[in-house]
Amino acid sequence: MSSVHSTRRALGMGAIAGLFSLGLAMSEVKAADPVRIGLLSDQGGTFSALGGVGSCVAAKMAAADFGGTVLDRPIEILCADHQNKVEIASTLARNWLDTQGVTALADIASSAAALAVQQVATESNKAVVMTSASGTEVLVNASCSPVGALWAWNTRTQAVSTVKGAMQGGKNKKWFFITVDYTFGHALEQDATKAIEAAGGTVVGSVRHPLNISDFSSYLLMAQSSGADIVALATGGLDLVNAIKQADEFGLVEGGQKLASFISFITDIHSLGLQHAQGMVLTTGFYWDLNDQTRAWSARFEKERNAKPTMVQASVYSSVLHYLKGVKAAGGTEPKAVMAKMRELPINDVITKGGQLREDGLMLHDILVAEVKSPTESKGPWDYYKIIGTVPASEAYWPLSESRCPLVQAKRS
Structure with missing residues (x-):
């Protein structure tokens, strides 16, 4: 009887060991999943x-x-x-x-x-x-x-940091907005206006344009005659490209005004060419030629x-x-x-x-302030920006106390 029990016990232990080994093997397979x-x-x-x-x-x-x-x-x-x-x-x-x-x-x-x-x-x-x-x-x-x-x-940080960058040193106090007429553009103009006024500047005028238009001439003439130091383009995509090209044709930069783009990327500048985009102020979280x-x-x-x-x-x-x-x-x-x-x-x-x-x-993270180079300043392809300043994260982003995130608000209550 004891021999039978011993055999059964050995078989049982073997089965358990087998199951344990199988479990380890399955665990190893699972651990190897990508x-x-x-x-x-x-x-x-x-x-x-x-x-x-x-x-x-x-x-x-x-x-x-x-x-x-x-x-x-x-x-x-x-x-x-x-x-x-x-x-x-x-x-x-x-x-x-x-x-x-x-x-x-x-x-x-x-x-x-x-x-x-x-x-x-x-x-x-x-x-x-x-x-x-x-x-x-x-x-x-x-x-x-x-x-x-x-x-x-994000739109709010881009608006605030672009204003801070353009107005550093007490410059460019008068602003005129050319704003796309939907929520995206409205939010940019609203956030930028608060930053301008907080820095001691003024908004001397603004005009709103429909989405996806090809002719910005009337808006640019208004901006040109406004006496603004900065013509702020609160728009994006093809509208931004068209506005910048036509601003060059109207001679805004040659006449002493600066363009500011709240949201643009180095690929936009590459597509536009420096002839059209030169002198424009923008902000970015990264530039390839920084270090x-x-x-x-x-x-x-x-x-x-x-x-x-x-x-x-x-x-x-x-x-x-x-x-x-x-x-x-x-x-x-x-x-x-x-x-x-x-x-x-x-x-x-x-x-x-x-x-x-x-x-x-x-x-x-800190935000870089850049000015687009002129064709004569550029040393070659993609050499498009002069980094003229940095907006520290502490100034670029809204404080947590202003957050509307429910996760944050739950902790407050």
Whole structure:
């Protein structure tokens, strides 16, 4: 009897050992699953030059620079074209989270698409979202998320920092606005006006134009006769390009006025040419020719894309790299745990120095003030900016006390 019991006991122990070994093997397989980061981009439309395929290149550079693995798991970058359509962006995000095991989403052009994708991630609690190609501040205010971050730019900060940069040294006190007539333009003008008045300046006039027009002549004549030091273009896309070209034809800069663009990218200047854009004041979170590190990183990017990186593409690199640091520090990919580590860790990389991810999801960093060079000042392709100042993060962003983020407000009450 004891022999039978011994045999049974041995068989039982063997079975347990087998199950234990199988469990370890399954655990090892699971641990080897890739950490997948999905980029939802506009790859052929309005925002393709500022993000698009270039953002995918930047994300892959971040994965490679991190070492290709995190927590002994390979890093994979998935890239898809959401065509600036909310339905496509939401469907792609859900599919990636539910069937591909994606744990982070990045880039995300178009404000409506970015808001929809952040909502999908918030409801599922399966991924961190790091938006770089959209700049709506709603992402970190009314629609803020415990798993969402706004990494590159936002309309309010662009307006405030551009004003501060243009008015440094007590210059350029009189402003005239040419503003696109919808919420985007209205918000830019409103935020910039507050900053102008706070700095002791005045708005001497403004005019609003319909979206997607080709003739800015009447608006530019009003600006020219206003006596303004700065003609501020609170518009974007093709409207911005047309306004800048026609301002050159009307001789605004030659006549002593300056143009200021609240939201423009180096690809816009490349498309316009220095002849049209020279003298314009703008702000940016990144410039390729800032120092030896940015030049070396941008040279690597240019080999892949035959172009210098935009602020958005550089931001995608920074956000993906910091996400991977957060995963390593958290010991896993659970979104809220990773976000907690991402907020704890300072953001220091080739793109961002001394950055901080705030509890409302806003990534704080210094803003560069640039003036577009003249053709004679430029030494060659992509040598477009003179950096004329810096707006520190403490001045560029609104204080947390003004936040409308429910996460922040809940802590106050």
